[in-house]
Amino acid sequence: MPARRTLASAAIGSALVGLLLAGCSVSGDEAVPAPTRQTSVDGAGRTSGTSPAPTGEQAQTPQVLPVGAVAAETDVVSADGGTRMHVRVVANRQGTFDAELSGYRTTTDEWLRLEFRRSDADGGGDSSGYVAGVARWDPATSAPASVGLSEAGPTPDYLHSVALVPSSDDGDAGLTGDVPVLAVAPLRWTIPDPYPALRVVVGEARPGAHGWVHDRDGVPVSYQVATDDAQATVADRLGLTVAQLRWLNPTLPTDAGAQLITDTDLNLDPDER
Template structure:
């Protein structure tokens, strides 16, 4: 069965085989040597409530589920490290993922090769790609130049976000010697070009200044637009959303690598920039 898993620290390959998704990071597959990082101690984190600031229905993000099945969402070309071919992502009419089509992969994938969709740019190093937030197909690719599959497999869960355009790069990985699958060496990368409308057109982030429930540090660009915010102990969801004029759903959209109570934790940086969605910095 095809599996897509989100990278997460401190999970075994056996656990990965039983889960389609874990919502804070990809689980290393068997033979994977990528490093793992634990979350900060929970006793040092102040989690927010999720529903204290309700979204405006007119400004609520739309979804790829509203696009006609077969609509091309993104395309990319593999053209480095001696490998060529194309990738295409197509809507499947559901909010739980999309169809992936690989064509003309040359040389054809070898046994154990895995496809990953990574938030880091295609120019990132192997080490940075290993740490980037991503989705990957748990089962190895077929050893053919042309193939298609659904991401994720029906019945195994959905994406953390309704808008996957933060996934910047398709990566073909080769496993370590003797491993059935895994992420040892980059075989090829393909920068993804997304063909999506603005799925959150009502989003405007403005820093109204520190106030009760939002006393953390904000980093702004030269024009005064907020780029990121460091959560302070004692902050509340009402305070933070009011400070920046956004909803909790907006914050989830801006931070697709966070899930549940991990969205807003004390002393963590919260992304507020459209351009930096999915990046870990």
């Protein structure tokens, strides 16, 4: 950008004569193509040659694995073997994770989308439709080299599968109905359990925590949010910290004021995370 300097001179024993302004300007298989690679994208699908500057919250995130440690690794392969990608999730310097993508090959000329899902590879488990680490690409430019998973937090092991699905060049607006999955694979994580001794102990209902606890064979498994329930009060009633409640419910829906939404079912079972 142009640089600008200002020089002021004053006449001796008199009033200011003027200002002088000076400026300056600065001006594999042959039947299976191997497209060129991109650099990387973040979880929102934006292409980037460098990692975005960490926010204050990211910078303070506890490091659950050493930088560069592999947290999960899998191959995503279509049923006919025509499309494949190797996915390796590694710890980054911000206390979250990035997915490194390699070995991408495809015989399709469609736009594709990569997404990490809460649901299992067979479609079971979580039914919320939550996804993270989404990346889209034009078949002419191939897949990115990596995608950020910072939105999934410091313990993304609640993401149970990674999938490749058909996309479109207009941000999927042209796709209608259920889009079939081209390839999907389960994710098996090596992230340590931060709360190995976690146990829910249900206390009495109280203002800010007067919802309903549901159990299985006497063990609390879910909590149904009542009107005006608050996260801190609900956690206290259940013998948990807010951090533990959020860990059990990593995609916990809240309203604009971070208030719990009435009739939401909160998970209380670590095995169902």
